[in-house]
Amino acid sequence: MWITAAAAAALVGTVLALILGQYRPEFRMLVVIGVSLLLMGMVLTQITPVLDEIRNAVELTGMPGDYAAVLFKAVGICLLTQLAGDVCRDSGESSIATKVELAGRTSILLLTLPMIREVLSWAWEIMNL
Numbered sequence: 001m002w003i004t005a006a007a008a009a010a011l012v013g014t015v016l017a018l019i020l021g022q023y024r025p026e027f028r029m030l031v032v033i034g035v036s037l038l039l040m041g042m043v044l045t046q047i048t049p050v051l052d053e054i055r056n057a058v059e060l061t062g063m064p065g066d067y068a069a070v071l072f073k074a075v076g077i078c079l080l081t082q083l084a085g086d087v088c089r090d091s092g093e094s095s096i097a098t099k100v101e102l103a104g105r106t107s108i109l110l111l112t113l114p115m116i117r118e119v120l121s122w123a124w125e126i127m128n129l
Contacts, residue, residue, distance in 0.1 A: 006042050009035060032090050040083055051075075070115060074108050081107075 013035030021028040051072065058068040081104025088097035 002042060002046055006039055009038055009042075013038075029087075029091050033087055036083055036087055040079070043079075067115065070111055073111055077104050077107050077111070080104070 013031060017028050017031045017035070020031055054071070055068060058065075058071075081101055084100045085097040085104075088094070088100060
């Protein structure tokens with residue numbers, strides 16, 4: 001199972017970061033970033049079937065492909081923002097982590113603005129009927 005390998009990598013990385021943090025603090029963050037990227041890569045390889053199922057479900061509903069693209073981009077932004085925020089928080093920079101998360105939320109809002117505009121237009125048309 002891939003989750004066993006992910007958990008083992010996380011534990012080894014954590015122990016290595018703790019040990020390096022005592023003797024060579026400058027390398028601790030490199031270990032944290034490396035392990036985080038490794039784990040994110042493992043997750044991304046496992047999430048592909050889920051994304052394929054979502055894509056199939058979207059096709060079955062007849063929803064425009066633009067909506068699915070927005071959904072997938074939003075998921076990517078969420079994952080990247082969470083990873084960056086966690087790395088910042090782990091390094092003691094919670095203020096930067098908060099700003100990264102705000103940037104991610106803002107990015108998703110900007111990404112969905114055309115959809116929001118379209119939904120509001122539909123609602124306006126329904127109200128005027």
